[in-house]
Amino acid sequence: MKPREIRLSTTPTSEAIAELRLGDIVYLDGLMYTAREGVYMRALEEQANIPMELPSESAANFHCSPAARINADGSFDMGAVTATASFRFAKWLPEWMEKTGAKLIIGKGGMTSKDYKSYFVPNGAVYLSTVGYGTGALLGRGVENVEAVHWNEELGLAQAMWVIRCRKMGPFIVASDMNGDCLFERENAKIAQNIARVYEGTKPAVLKRYGESDDRSDEVI
Amino acid sequence: MIPIDLIQKTAETLMDKAAIEIPEDYLTGLQEAARTEDGDLSSFVLKAMLDNYEAAKEDRRAMCGDTGVPRWFVKLGNDAKVEGGMCALETALRRATASATNGVPLRPNRVHPLWRTDHNNNVGIGAPEIEYGFEPEGDWIDLITVHKGGLFGTDYRMLFPSDGIQGIKRFYLDSLMAFGKRGLACQPAIIGIGLGGSKDICMTLGKRASVLRTVGSRNSDPRIAAMEDEFKELGNSIGMGAMGFVGKNMVIDCNIEVGYCHTGGMPMSVHAFCLSSRRAVARIYPDGRVEHRTDPDWFTPYQRRETVEWEPLQEAAE
Numbered sequence: 434m435k436p437r438e439i440r441l442s443t444t445p446t447s448e449a450i451a452e453l454r455l456g457d458i459v460y461l462d463g464l465m466y467t468a469r470e471g472v473y474m475r476a477l478e479e480q481a482n483i484p485m486e487l488p489s490e491s492a493a494n495f496h497c498s499p500a501a502r503i504n505a506d507g508s509f510d511m512g513a514v515t516a517t518a519s520f521r522f523a524k525w526l527p528e529w530m531e532k533t534g535a536k537l538i539i540g541k542g543g544m545t546s547k548d549y550k551s552y553f554v555p556n557g558a559v560y561l562s563t564v565g566y567g568t569g570a571l572l573g574r575g576v577e578n579v580e581a582v583h584w585n586e587e588l589g590l591a592q593a594m595w596v597i598r599c600r601k602m603g604p605f606i607v608a609s610d611m612n613g614d615c616l617f618e619r620e621n622a623k624i625a626q627n628i629a630r631v632y633e634g635t636k637p638a639v640l641k642r643y644g645e646s647d648d649r650s651d652e653v654i
Numbered sequence: 655m656i657p658i659d660l661i662q663k664t665a666e667t668l669m670d671k672a673a674i675e676i677p678e679d680y681l682t683g684l685q686e687a688a689r690t691e692d693g694d695l696s697s698f699v700l701k702a703m704l705d706n707y708e709a710a711k712e713d714r715r716a717m718c719g720d721t722g723v724p725r726w727f728v729k730l731g732n733d734a735k736v737e738g739g740m741c742a743l744e745t746a747l748r749r750a751t752a753s754a755t756n757g758v759p760l761r762p763n764r765v766h767p768l769w770r771t772d773h774n775n776n777v778g779i780g781a782p783e784i785e786y787g788f789e790p791e792g793d794w795i796d797l798i799t800v801h802k803g804g805l806f807g808t809d810y811r812m813l814f815p816s817d818g819i820q821g822i823k824r825f826y827l828d829s830l831m832a833f834g835k836r837g838l839a840c841q842p843a844i845i846g847i848g849l850g851g852s853k854d855i856c857m858t859l860g861k862r863a864s865v866l867r868t869v870g871s872r873n874s875d876p877r878i879a880a881m882e883d884e885f886k887e888l889g890n891s892i893g894m895g896a897m898g899f900v901g902k903n904m905v906i907d908c909n910i911e912v913g914y915c916h917t918g919g920m921p922m923s924v925h926a927f928c929l930s931s932r933r934a935v936a937r938i939y940p941d942g943r944v945e946h947r948t949d950p951d952w953f954t955p956y957q958r959r960e961t962v963e964w965e966p967l968q969e970a971a972e
Contacts, residue, residue, distance in 0.1 A: 436694065497719060498720075500716045501761075512716045512719075515719030515720050517805075518836075541837075542837060542838055543836060564702045565718075565896070566718070567720065568706040568718075569930075570707075570718075571709050573715050589774060590772065592770075620899050621835055621898065623893075627893040631892050634820055636820065636821075636824070640813075649828075
């Protein structure tokens with residue numbers, strides 16, 4: 434079965450979000466900003482003023498730093514864009530969502546269903562995963578314009594807050610929904626049925642490691 | 655004498671090619687995977703990746719936004735001489751790395767581990783890494799750049815002879831399971847396994863097995879080559895595909911490299927060279943010729959030698 438394709442605004446209505454189903458393919462239109470550990474620490478821990486009107490300008494937070502440069506004349510060249518793994522940002526996201534009204538968290542690998550149920554769903558937010566990873570050149574084609582780069586001096590190019598105007602930027606995959614279900618956990622559960630067979634005949638290593646799990650249905654995130 | 659300007663210019667071209675052009679051997683492997691894949695979501699992912707390689711080449715933009723951590727492998731024929739000496743060579747490679755970071759552009763990924771200082775050019779303490787190899791014949795220099803991703807898919811474990819081949823298999827599967835879920839390893843990947851050496855060399859062997867060997871190459875030891883086939887098959891039988899979705903393509907190829915280790919141990923490392931397997935190679939001759947290719951051809955009989963002396967002619971006669 435071919436996945437469903439959907440165009441979505443980066444300031445989506447709650448109805449549009451409720452429509453999304455796990456595994457849908459999404460293309461985005463509108464303003465999107467990048468924010469990862471550097472931005473979170475600066476905005477939440479150091480209490481710096483966020484240099485954008487959120488969520489009215491954008492409700493889409495991309496866990497990304499682009500392959501891009503700032504030219505001598507102040508213009509921007511953005512080549513490829515792809516996401517970084519989102520699970521590391523779980524400690525900042527609840528506060529970030531509350532503060533910014535973010536409805537679309539876009540990144541790599543998703544979060545746990547526990548994250549989705551405890552603060553995505555209550556905030557009316559879903560997770561969109563990049564594809565691949567990563568389709569950097571395809572996503573780069575969806576960048577109509579780089580509108581601004583905030584906090585470059587403080588954080589450097591890779592951690593700065595890039596504000597991107599997207600036109601049919603994608604593909605992204607819907608990885609959580611308004612039930613708080615997780616696409617990746619659904620897939621893990623299907624794969625888990627086969628694990629015992631592939632491990633057959635092997636036994637745990639003679640030298641153990643502290644903190645080690647011997648349950649392959651566990652995740653490392 | 656190999657002109658230093660030519661080295662820097664070639665190195666800049668290699669940085670560009672590595673970031674933008676998927677090597678032919680990996681591309682062929684992925685096309686084959688896309689043909690056999692039957693999982694809905696993982697098929698969609700592989701198809702998107704194939705489109706992405708086209709888009710990158712057409713637009714001359716990096717194929718992935720995370721352009722990895724650029725590094726260099728340099729191989730010299732025994733008679734090669736570099737204008738200005740080896741320190742000039744290292745400076746040229748650092749300059750090429752910095753200028754290509756701004757030029758392509760690449761993502762300035764390299765930061766200080768504690769202070770997170772970013773020079774915005776992928777150059778810093780110990781970065782880019784430059785490693786060397788030598789060959790008994792030749793007056794050329796091979797420049798190989800690899801921009802491998804840096805966070806997930808790699809692990810190390812000290813195994814022991816009593817763990818046996820089954821123990822190797824188990825740790826291999828563990829690495830694929832741990833980092834394959836949610837596609838953290840950006841599979842299907844070229845999996846490199848390092849066996850033996852001391853701890854650091856074990857990691858080096860595995861990394862080189864993943865980034866300096868091509869899809870379809872086999873170890874010169876036929877029993878290791880058979881393990882490579884078996885492990886590729888085993889990894890693809892987990893039932894996990896791209897992004898950790900249900901599927902049957904996780905391993906584009908599995909390459910194993912070995913080094914002699916402590917008699918009591920059997921250290922093992924696993925590395926994953928991702929969907930954007932960035933590598934580019936050029937051979938530069940003293941007369942100014944430059945030959946581009948994508949096969950590093952690193953693991954020659956000389957690199958895998960077991961003997962005290964190197965007498966290739968005598969070995970050939972036997």
